[in-house]
Amino acid sequence: xxxxxxxxxxxxxxxxxxxxxxxxxxxxxxxxxxxxxxxxxxxxxxxxxxxxxxxxxxxxxxxxxxxxxxxxxxxxxxxxxxxxxxxxxxxxxxxxxxxxxxxxxxxxxxxxxxxxxxxxxxxxxxxxxxxxxxxxxxxxxxxxxxxxxxxxxxxxxxxxxxxxxxxxxxxxxxxxxxxxxxxxxxxxxxxxxxxxxxxxxxxxxxxxxxxxxxxxxxxxxxxxxxxxxxxxxxxxxxxxxxxxxxxxxxxxxxxxxxxxxxxxxxxxxxxxxxxxxxxxxxxxxxxxxxxxxx
Amino acid sequence: xxxxxxxxxxxxxxxxxxxxxxxxxxxxxxxxxxxxxxxxxxxxxxxxxxxxxxxxxxxxxxxxxxxxxxxxxxxxxxxxxxxxxxxxxxxxxxxxxxxxxxxxxxxxxxxxxxxxxxxxxxxxxxxxxxxxxxxxxxxxxxxxxxxxxxxxxxxxxxxxxxxxxxxxxxxxxxxxxxxxxxxxxxxxxxxxxxxxxxxxxxxxxxxxxxxxxxxxxxxxxxxxxxxxxxxxxxxxxxxxxxxxxxxxxxxxxxxxxxxxxxxxxxxxxxxxxxxxxxxxxxxxxxxxxxxxxxxxxxxxxxxxxxxxxxxxxxxxxxxxxxxxxxxxx
Numbered sequence: 015x016x017x018x019x020x021x022x023x024x025x026x027x028x029x030x031x032x033x034x035x036x037x038x039x040x041x042x043x044x045x046x047x048x049x050x051x052x053x054x055x056x057x058x059x060x061x062x063x064x065x066x067x068x069x070x071x072x073x074x075x076x077x078x079x080x081x082x083x084x085x086x087x088x089x090x091x092x093x094x095x096x097x098x099x100x101x102x103x104x105x106x107x108x109x110x111x112x113x114x115x116x117x118x119x120x121x122x123x124x125x126x127x128x129x130x131x132x133x134x135x136x137x138x139x140x141x142x143x144x145x146x147x148x149x150x151x152x153x154x155x156x157x158x159x160x161x162x163x164x165x166x167x168x169x170x171x172x173x174x175x176x177x178x179x180x181x182x183x184x185x186x187x188x189x190x191x192x193x194x195x196x197x198x199x200x201x202x203x204x205x206x207x208x209x210x211x212x213x214x215x216x217x218x219x220x221x222x223x224x225x226x227x228x229x230x231x232x233x234x235x236x237x238x239x240x241x242x243x244x245x246x247x248x249x250x251x252x253x254x255x256x257x258x259x260x261x262x263x264x265x266x267x268x269x270x271x272x273x274x275x276x277x278x279x280x281x282x283x284x285x286x287x288x289x290x291x292x293x294x295x296x297x298x299x300x301x302x303x304x305x306x307x308x
Numbered sequence: 309x310x311x312x313x314x315x316x317x318x319x320x321x322x323x324x325x326x327x328x329x330x331x332x333x334x335x336x337x338x339x340x341x342x343x344x345x346x347x348x349x350x351x352x353x354x355x356x357x358x359x360x361x362x363x364x365x366x367x368x369x370x371x372x373x374x375x376x377x378x379x380x381x382x383x384x385x386x387x388x389x390x391x392x393x394x395x396x397x398x399x400x401x402x403x404x405x406x407x408x409x410x411x412x413x414x415x416x417x418x419x420x421x422x423x424x425x426x427x428x429x430x431x432x433x434x435x436x437x438x439x440x441x442x443x444x445x446x447x448x449x450x451x452x453x454x455x456x457x458x459x460x461x462x463x464x465x466x467x468x469x470x471x472x473x474x475x476x477x478x479x480x481x482x483x484x485x486x487x488x489x490x491x492x493x494x495x496x497x498x499x500x501x502x503x504x505x506x507x508x509x510x511x512x513x514x515x516x517x518x519x520x521x522x523x524x525x526x527x528x529x530x531x532x533x534x535x536x537x538x539x540x541x542x543x544x545x546x547x548x549x550x551x552x553x554x555x556x557x558x559x560x561x562x563x564x565x566x567x568x569x570x571x572x573x574x575x576x577x578x579x580x581x582x583x584x585x586x587x588x589x590x591x592x593x594x595x596x597x598x599x600x601x602x603x604x605x606x607x608x609x610x611x612x613x614x615x616x617x618x619x620x621x622x623x624x625x626x627x628x629x630x631x632x633x634x635x636x637x
Contacts, residue, residue, distance in 0.1 A: 085480055086430045087456050112432030128483060132376040136406030153485045161379025183479040183486050186451035186631045189554055193546050214544040214553050216524040222544060232489060303521060304489035
């Protein structure tokens with residue numbers, strides 16, 4: 015099982031991002047997804063900076079993929095997607111059908127988790143259009159992944175979201191700006207104060223969600239450390255870890271050790287529970303609500 | 309500009325036809341559509357009768373087959389498409405690309421509409437579905453401003469349909485797993501958001517509580533109007549603030565935009581609410597028919613009687629122009 019680091023979903027200061035990927039370069043991760051996938055207003059890390067970070071990671075032996083923005087509304091958003099598609103250096107992860115359209119006919123693109131690929135027929139279609147990797151939707155169950163991969167197109171690998179706050183929804187509205195009664199266009203980049211998302215609790219104090227600008231994440235942390243054997247059996251090749259503001263490298267080391275059999279799944283889960291910014295959940299994989307531990 | 313109205317049952321379909329809908333959209337009685345609620349939707353007999361009723365009056369019927377099939381149940385979705393084609397549906401509304409390919413090969417004469425659940429928010433995305441499957445019309449997610457809708461209309465040969473009235477998704481349709489996160493079922497895979505079986509209402513000393521699979525979505529003081537507990541319409545605490553973290557419960561009402569829709573080339577306006585009563589369908593259809601006819605005649609002016617009639621059907625009695633006007637921009 016390979017490990018991938020998903021795109022940085024939250025908004026961090028430029029220096030923190032640079033430092034983070036320096037550490038990642040020395041971590042036991044195989045693939046790193048880069049780029050701003052959530053909000054086109056975020057500008058701490060310029061496109062050229064992402065490319066430079068990509069070069070640094072390639073030099074460290076990592077595979078680099080650029081993640082295209084998931085929700086496009088304006089011509090400006092489309093320009094960003096076109097720039098990622100035309101980067102000429104790295105593979106690109108399509109996160110909407112506009113990006114898939116632009117990538118169709120090229121070879122080696124990644125069909126991202128927001129494309130809604132739930133069945134073998136639709137996966138075959140994107141494979142014909144040049145995709146060579148499928149990232150399962152976050153709510154994918156074991157049964158779904160196994161069912162799709164039983165009819166896997168040739169030379170296509172499969173990646174499953176395996177650790178991190180779950181990306182659950184996207185909206186045109188910015189919910190972080192809303193909290194501070196700011197307009198989206200004049201948000202003051204409030205999301206930068208919440209490096210793992212802004213926690214929302216229910217009215218009885220139960221951690222529930224985490225707001226990340228236009229994106230809604232789970233409060234709890236998805237963790238498939240105890241499901242690695244089932245993941246392998248279902249045909250998954252790559253486990254995706256979502257960046258968090260602390261201890262991401264330790265998370266990667268722990269999962270690497272668990273994948274290699276150097277750490278029991280019980281010990282891996284215990285170690286990850288101490289590193290995670292929320293409770294560990296794995297309901298989706300077991301066909302249960304996402305905020306349950308099976 | 310076509311008026312596209314919902315029908316969750318035969319009486320609703322007849323109400324829509326009788327009150328002036330150009331198109332009526334409906335779903336089959338299973339999880340192949342995004343309003344998979346108990347007691348709702350059409351079996352083969354009801355669909356046959358509904359099609360006959362609509363066609364006899366020169367109206368068209370759309371069958372929504374707009375959820376995402378999975379490996380083990382693909383055949384149920386293709387069977388739904390075959391049935392819609394065999395019974396004479398005028399078009400089907402589909403979200404999944406693989407299913408679109410199936411439909412375009414198996415039934416080349418059957419018009420394809422791209423569902424809002426397909427989550428295509430740009431002309432590049434819509435043109436993908438046009439180029440590969442010949443999609444004729446696309447329903448836009450409720451996230452674009454009027455000028456963004458206009459840009460899409462100008463850059464695609466596909467007819468554009470927008471939501472005009474009814475319940476409002478705060479999140480991008482087809483990109484929301486909040487309900488699955490809380491209770492295990494979401495529109496994409498189960499055809500339902502906050503399914504009734506997972507919802508509980510309870511009077512407590514602290515107020516009326518709404519829960520989804522045990523999770524407290526909101527609590528209402530006496531006199532507060534309660535909203536159906538979808539995750540996005542709840543009140544939560546961030547730090548010391550407890551508030552509608554995503555949006556106040558409100559319904560979309562864009563009646564005043566009819567002239568704008570016409571000017572920018574929107575081809576159809578859709579009324580949400582297959583889960584609503586025949587009376588809702590009748591009243592909302594009647595108002596929108598009158599308003600569109602007034603616009604066509606060049607006499608459009610917003611009438612207070614229209615707004616009053618529509619306000620009666622709003623969530624929390626509130627209406628919003630949604631993303632079209634973007635008050636939060």
